[in-house]
Amino acid sequence: MAIPLFYNLRNLMIRKTTTVMTGxxxxxxxxxxxxxxxxxxxxxxxxxxxxxxxxxLVLRKGGTTELGSLIPEESLTVLxxxxxxxxxxxxxxxxxxxxxxxxxxxxxxxxxxxxVTVRGLTQTGVQMRNVHLSAGxxxxxxxxxxxxxxxxxxxxxxxxxGSRIRFGKGDWEIVGTxxxxxxxxxxxxxGDFNQISADYNRQEAASSVLVRATDxxxxxxxxxxxxxxxxxxxxxxxEREYYANQTxxxxxxxxxxxxxxxxxxxxxxFATANTMYAAVSRRAKExxxxxxxxxxxxxxxxxxxxxxxxxxGFAGVVGCxxxxxxxxxxxxxxxxxxxxxxxxxxxxxASSMAPGMVFAIVLGAIGGVLPARTAxxxxxxxxxxxx
Amino acid sequence: MTSYLPLILRNTLRNRRRSALTVASMAxxxxxxxxxxxxYRALFYGGETTPGQARRLVVHHxxxxxxxxxxxxEQKMKRIPGVCAVTHLRWFGGTYKDPGDPxxxxxxxxxxxxxxxNVYPELKIxxxxxxxxxxxxxxxxxxRSLADRLGWRLGTRIxxxxxxxxxxxxxxxxxxxxxxxxxxxxLYFNWEYLRDSLAASDPHRDMIQQYYxxxxxxxxxxxxxxxxxxxxxxxxxxxxxEPEQAFLLSFVSFLGNLKLFLAVIFGMVTLTVLLIxxxxxxxxxxxxxxxxxxxxxxxxxxxxxxGMVVGEATLVAIIGGLVGCACASVFCAAFAQxxxxxxxxxxxxxxxxxxPLMAMLTLSIAVLIxxxxxxxxxxxxxxxxxxxxxxxxx
Numbered sequence: 001m002a003i004p005l006f007y008n009l010r011n012l013m014i015r016k017t018t019t020v021m022t023g024x025x026x027x028x029x030x031x032x033x034x035x036x037x038x039x040x041x042x043x044x045x046x047x048x049x050x051x052x053x054x055x056x057l058v059l060r061k062g063g064t065t066e067l068g069s070l071i072p073e074e075s076l077t078v079l080x081x082x083x084x085x086x087x088x089x090x091x092x093x094x095x096x097x098x099x100x101x102x103x104x105x106x107x108x109x110x111x112x113x114x115x116v117t118v119r120g121l122t123q124t125g126v127q128m129r130n131v132h133l134s135a136g137x138x139x140x141x142x143x144x145x146x147x148x149x150x151x152x153x154x155x156x157x158x159x160x161x162g163s164r165i166r167f168g169k170g171d172w173e174i175v176g177t178x179x180x181x182x183x184x185x186x187x188x189x190x191g192d193f194n195q196i197s198a199d200y201n202r203q204e205a206a207s208s209v210l211v212r213a214t215d216x217x218x219x220x221x222x223x224x225x226x227x228x229x230x231x232x233x234x235x236x237x238x239e240r241e242y243y244a245n246q247t248x249x250x251x252x253x254x255x256x257x258x259x260x261x262x263x264x265x266x267x268x269x270f271a272t273a274n275t276m277y278a279a280v281s282r283r284a285k286e287x288x289x290x291x292x293x294x295x296x297x298x299x300x301x302x303x304x305x306x307x308x309x310x311x312x313g314f315a316g317v318v319g320c321x322x323x324x325x326x327x328x329x330x331x332x333x334x335x336x337x338x339x340x341x342x343x344x345x346x347x348x349x350a351s352s353m354a355p356g357m358v359f360a361i362v363l364g365a366i367g368g369v370l371p372a373r374t375a376x377x378x379x380x381x382x383x384x385x386x387x
Numbered sequence: 388m389t390s391y392l393p394l395i396l397r398n399t400l401r402n403r404r405r406s407a408l409t410v411a412s413m414a415x416x417x418x419x420x421x422x423x424x425x426x427y428r429a430l431f432y433g434g435e436t437t438p439g440q441a442r443r444l445v446v447h448h449x450x451x452x453x454x455x456x457x458x459x460x461e462q463k464m465k466r467i468p469g470v471c472a473v474t475h476l477r478w479f480g481g482t483y484k485d486p487g488d489p490x491x492x493x494x495x496x497x498x499x500x501x502x503x504x505n506v507y508p509e510l511k512i513x514x515x516x517x518x519x520x521x522x523x524x525x526x527x528x529x530x531r532s533l534a535d536r537l538g539w540r541l542g543t544r545i546x547x548x549x550x551x552x553x554x555x556x557x558x559x560x561x562x563x564x565x566x567x568x569x570x571x572x573x574l575y576f577n578w579e580y581l582r583d584s585l586a587a588s589d590p591h592r593d594m595i596q597q598y599y600x601x602x603x604x605x606x607x608x609x610x611x612x613x614x615x616x617x618x619x620x621x622x623x624x625x626x627x628x629e630p631e632q633a634f635l636l637s638f639v640s641f642l643g644n645l646k647l648f649l650a651v652i653f654g655m656v657t658l659t660v661l662l663i664x665x666x667x668x669x670x671x672x673x674x675x676x677x678x679x680x681x682x683x684x685x686x687x688x689x690x691x692x693x694g695m696v697v698g699e700a701t702l703v704a705i706i707g708g709l710v711g712c713a714c715a716s717v718f719c720a721a722f723a724q725x726x727x728x729x730x731x732x733x734x735x736x737x738x739x740x741x742x743p744l745m746a747m748l749t750l751s752i753a754v755l756i757x758x759x760x761x762x763x764x765x766x767x768x769x770x771x772x773x774x775x776x777x778x779x780x781x
Contacts, residue, residue, distance in 0.1 A: 021666040028655040060550060067453075068480050068550045104451045112637060115451065167450050169623060200454075253648065260652050263419040264659060270412030271663040274405055278670045339453070 003295055003303040008310055011279070022275040023315035025268030026363055029261050030319030030356045036257025037352035038326055042344040043250040043333065050183035051239035054086075054219055055128065058209040058226060061233045065337045066100040066208040073205060075232050082225060084218035085211050088127060096125030097206035099197045102340045103167035103189070105156045109332065115340040116152060116159075117188045118167060120196025128212055131185055136161050136176030141192050147176040149186035151343030155332060159189070168199025184243060187332070187343045210239065242337075249335040249342065265363050272367025276308050280375040281386075287375055288383030301376035308368020309361055316360025320353045391691070395698040402671065409667040410707045413753065416660040417711030418718065420653065421741055421749040425719055427649050429739050430639050437568075439509060441605040444612050445634040446598040449625040453478075455594035456624050464600060467614050469607040474502035475595040477578060481547040481557070493533050494571060495547060497578035497595075506601045509568050516541070516563030524583075526562035527576035534564045536572060545574070552591045555584040600628070657756065664707075665760035668700050672764040679768050680776025689769035696765035697758055704757025708750045715749065716741035 012019045058079065063069035079095050086094040099120035104113040119125075126138065139145035148159050164171045172191060180186045197206070211226075213219035219238075226236040280287070287300060326346040335342050399406050446464070448454035464473050479495040486492065500521050504510055512520075512528065520528050529539060539545070545559040559576050567573070578595065585592045600615070602608045612628035619626045629637070639645065672679075679692055719739045741749075 018666060018670065021662045024662050025659045028659050032652060032655065063482075063550060064486060070550060070552070070554055072554075102451050102453060104449075253645070256648075260419060260423075260656075263415055264656060267412045267415040267419070267659060267663065270408045270415065271666065274408040274412070274663075274667055275670070277404060277408070278674075282674075 008307040026315035027319040029264035033261035034356040041347040047243040050243040055239040056236040094212040100207040117340040120193040131180040134179040146191040151186040276371035284386035297376040304372035309364040312364025413707030414710035418714035421715030443631040494573040512565035519562040527559040528563040533572035669764040676779040693769040700761030708753030
């Protein structure tokens, strides 16, 4: 027969201070773990919501990033005439030549400056993305005007609507703020293709080309015909995939977070064992009494194990709760693909909390198993006689 | 006080399992604290600065690292008093064989062979290999880590296909292998070869991306930096000059707001150790209440009792701290070893090691935590009245 859970709860209540002190160690370990997972979740959300499922990003063969790619004008002409590309409202193909570069702006977090992606594109390019203006207007062709993503406007004090920023060969006026939902586009600055490429001495070519296929089957065919065309010397990557790969930007922080959480857990595991051993020796008489009443060794083992898991479980819940406010925090991390900062919001949800809780319970079980065994193995008579 | 040492020791050893668990738990946490301290120092203060490093500064375009600077700046900078040598660098960023294989990715830089080895005496190369590199424009040199990784030997042909602004194919021959202290996998080739491969009308032909300037001594570095920046202030290519160490550290901001992240974790770990050690002590002092009564009736003063509790905590903390420091130094060494082949700016982390200063700091934190955590149980024990203590029952 099992010893009622109530018995354990009462015990924990009586030794409040010890329970809380033991639990807090576990709480902090869980908090660090959940926070690290929330960071990666946040980044993943950003990259997963960037890109259209039917769009291909065309880069120079061997190129892995837009920044290190080059598509000459002749290739553009070839791409425009390929079959399987959607035709827009004006009757032109949905082919967007783009020039990508980075500029350095002082941000709230690092006043010394962070890299921000600058993208030169045309009307077609804007139309191919799921963005809308949240303030101001779009840049005009032939003008030194740019539109900034909402995260850029928020994190970079010098890049707000109405102000002027300096990159390339001179000043640019910020005429609008765009909202790209949760996507990475919020961390970019957009301007007219011709203006921006002139500033970077790249009139002769684009960095990358974005094309939209009519349907998934055509997408595959289009990818192959781009990659097989000897005139192009290019590769085509699904836009979604290109962005999904950038989630790796969070890897160093994730690694550090998990490392710290595991080390802290090891420390609090020892502490839990300590507390449970003390509980076992203090309650020797009780254990003897319980055994006399007919509770089996198994019930005693289970009872002490449960108590340890209870401490850890409570601590885990508290750990998850204290990181909840992180949901309101936005931060930025550098991506080595775009060589610039990507803004993201921490996401503390079921997918980060569940591992945190499992972690806590496992911790409680490991810390409690040896003391529980000691408790179960006590000789009845000796236990009753103990102080 | 020392006369109580045997008693303190006996008390510590009485419940060996508890003391061992406490020491283990403190050691793990303090090891973590030590590693975080080292990491923090490496990332935000750049570990130790070598004398050569302290005399160098990096000059790049004010707006972004990737933007270009004209080669003509070199002559102008050389005329600034206090400047010993100037060398320049351009990131090539081409591809070698199959770029999909991470093994084939490494830093490729167009440099000036003559001055590079003067400004960077840390790069060790044999005189004959250096001469071969200087005499043949189409040759290159690679770091030992890179040559070993790709099995290159002197004379190996290395084709590099250019990207972005530099759409040229370079056919290089390995003329030398050098040792670099950070062990980065890098390849240097003659910038002149790149320049000659570009068309005469190419706007990128006479452009480079970074200058490395060597100052006569470290005291004039910041003065030279402001002079350079002032000189090109109003040109179409304004510059930003920073000491080499500061330049390397600027990449750290790429990891996100790491400073805050580390500070929060540091606080949490410290608090956890405090709780663990405080908890252990109060448990053991509470169990000993009756003994405290006996000690008091034997004539021990409250102060002496407090001293014994604090002494016990400090002893445990010192042992935990020592074990923790040992673990941290092993861990740092292992981490540095694992990061040996990591690319780019991660090189700052590669030199991670637990210096005596950091070890002392970790130990001091341990002692401080031990002492602080013993104060509450210690005062409680010292304050208890003899009668209550003797009457205390488990």
